[in-house]
Amino acid sequence: MAFPDIQSFMRLLEDRGELLRVDTPVSADLEITELADRLVKKGGPALLFENVVGSEFPVVIGLMGTRERTALALGVTDLDDLAAKVRALIDLGGSGGLGGLLSNLPKLRDAMNLPPRRVKTGPAQEVVWRGDEVDLSKLPILKCWPLDGGPFVTLPLVITKDPETGERNMGMYRMQVMGKNTTGMHWQRHKTGTRHLEKAKRLGQRLEVAVAIGGDPALIYAATAPLPPIPGLDEFALAGYLRGQRYPVMKGVTVDLDVPANAEFILEGYVDPQEPWVTEGPFGDHTGFYTLPDLYPQFHVTAVTMRRRPVYPATIVGRPPMEDAYLIEASERLFLPAAQLVLPEIVDYHMPPAGVAHNLVVVSINKSYPGQAYKVANGLFGLGQMMFAKVIVVVDGGVPVNDFGAVWREVTQKAVPGRDTLTTRGPTDVLDHSSRGWGYGGKLVIDATTKRPEEVGSAVSSRDEQASDLAPEQFAPAVSADLPLFPGALAQTQTPDGYWTVALDKTQPGQARELATTFTAHPAAGGMRHLLIVDEQTNVHDLQDVWWTILNNIDPERDVWVEGGLLVWDGARKLPEEGFVREWPPKIVMDEAVVRRVDALWHLYGLPEQWR
Structure with a gap:
């Protein structure tokens, strides 16, 4: 209406x-x-x-x-209906003749x-x-x-x-x-x-x-x-x-x-x-x-x-989820048919709130030949504002792209670090504070699709480290109770699906790389696939908070590498002594006096207690 x-x-x-x-x-x-x-x-x-x-x-x-x-x-009744609406407009076909023209009158009226x-x-x-x-x-x-x-x-x-x-x-x-x-x-x-x-x-x-x-x-x-x-x-x-x-x-x-x-x-x-x-x-x-x-x-x-x-x-914008997440989702649905016209193997795609639009794109495909995940990712990098995408994760067609946990489980099960990860460069959003340059930086593609024989024949080197030769079907994560100590490591957790997250209060240059070297050499790394290093303000037990911090704070070419068979993500802040010349911005936090004022006045606003 x-x-x-x-x-x-x-x-x-x-x-x-x-x-x-x-x-x-x-x-x-x-x-x-x-x-x-x-x-x-x-x-x-x-x-x-x-x-x-x-x-x-x-x-x-x-x-x-x-x-x-x-x-x-x-x-529309549901945002998914936007894709159907656009697909109907794109498909202005017909059987020809007067009958074909008449069958398309409703679509033509929409176009007019x-x-x-x-x-x-x-x-x-x-x-x-x-x-x-x-x-x-x-x-x-x-x-x-x-x-x-x-x-x-x-x-x-x-x-x-x-x-x-x-x-x-x-x-x-x-x-x-x-x-x-x-x-x-x-x-x-x-x-x-x-x-x-x-x-x-x-x-x-x-x-x-x-x-x-x-x-x-x-x-x-x-x-x-x-x-x-x-x-x-x-x-x-x-x-x-x-x-x-x-x-x-x-x-x-x-x-x-x-x-x-x-x-x-x-x-x-x-x-x-x-x-x-x-x-x-x-x-x-x-x-x-x-x-x-x-x-x-x-x-x-x-x-x-x-x-x-x-x-x-x-409106307000800030730490996700915010109202803009739903506008982004509307754009996903609206432009899915156009993306499928260019890349017909795409089943669906999603830009999760933790990725604040461009930082993470998850795309599912109907795969029929080796290397197809990289073909799709490179094609997406060339589609309009998708050029700003920082990390693209490609999964099989049956994986629900909007199930955040399921996507990252697919990554640990089907993407061997180094073999199934690829870094490149391109344009970035000028609001990206972590990129190597203003509007220019690294990008990462993760192929989390089921592999064909041609894709598992040999490990591909990443930086100076060899990829793990552990096949995805052999990967059985085991959480360790014996976690190492490290200066500045405030909290850490390991998950049954292979992610080891460490909150680091970084005060010295190179501290994150030293942590990665220490942790990946520790026996506790044996059951893990990814080491996620986040800043001291991040809740290591909150999956959304962890990935929001990581995706904002990395330039993949500089901050994502393979070490000890793990894919290391350095989401700690970068220091001038490390060659980062721009000022590192603070996370958005509301003033405590305002928070206390709203709490004190809540009964006057007339709003239900459940929204407090």
Whole structure:
């Protein structure tokens, strides 16, 4: 179903008990984050804060904070239905003749919903602030985490167009408020907004920008989707397809850009490519770590338009699982058919929350020849934003890719370290703090499929170590009670499926490699396949926490190697003395005073105790 706007979606959620109102005064400075974080991690409802200190506008958060709400927002019963919907559109075949054409009319009607529909006016322009009226401090923009550089717009739909071709783009790029009418514009080097700005600079022009806040759930999702470069397919078109009707757009009041007519707020203005860039950040990012300060363009707001009674929608990102995990899953489902067109042996794929999107991709395949796992992994590295993938694990077609424990059991059972692991290099997400360079680093492929005879004939060397010649079917892990001691090793555990995790308080260069040498030579290593070294803040008994830390903190080419027959993963922080020249960012942790405040006020929020 199509929602006219975000408030209609909110009403449906409230009717279903999936949205709760909080009328107690709350602060946009950390307090809303603490409440929203608790509820999203427990699968709780969305929240509407009706009394935000210092602002006349209410805040809604967590609208797509569960798999079920995300499916509802996108007009399907289950997110898996998105793949079927796209597959039906792709398969515009037919038997030919009039009968074949008539059989495809429903599909063609869906395809015709792609272009947006121009309207003259809309509710998003019922109120207009211009010039000196513009004051972003009047909006309830959140400061999400204690070390954030200021308030950030976290759910912006940033609209630009190519100065030469007129190609339209909408993306979701965080925006730090710098003043009453300026923000940062977090356009990373791989983003379309950056290309538009570079063209404007060459042409000696300002780049017009419009930022929609709100719209409807389909458009908010579309702004996050990694669209393939297909002519005529943009975010408005995708939203129209998901809604089943063309998306209503109108011209901005001060910019020559199409803006969603059903938005709650629209910020209009420009970025001047001749201006010096401004320092933006830190920001508690979707990786669960802070992105450190860096230079980005500045957005000048010349007008703000809005509804007469708007609601300010927001999200928070941080330590997973968060709301963005469900948007990522929606993209998985939506683009699975396209991936299968290029790589037909793919059965399914999944990007688990612990991998915060690009750090881990699990793909299952129907395997029919040796080396096919590597063929698929290399093919995925070449598909759009999949180029940012850090670790790809390939499993057999019958393995459920969204069963995190089952996947890692397959790895120990079917992937011999060194023989069935391969490192390479390529582009990385610029938010990856551990890569060897900014936007460039190592990658790892693990072939956890059933091996064919040609794939087990000889061990393949990895670095200076020979792979274990222990065949997967002979692997029988045994947990040892006699675990070694090591300076800085705070906690450790071994699991029956072959993983040995050690939390290391690292204070000296080379300490992790010394630990690996000591531990892999110990008799306790005999029943293990992997040695996972994590930082001192990691719970070694929590599988999700362990892999979240590991995947964030490794460059596979530098930090994953075979030693003593084990695959060692060095997920400890890297030191300048080890040649790591960038500053290592902290993990996101909420201020204890805020946590205590929320605990003390919980009875006033009117929220059930189960979400506390």
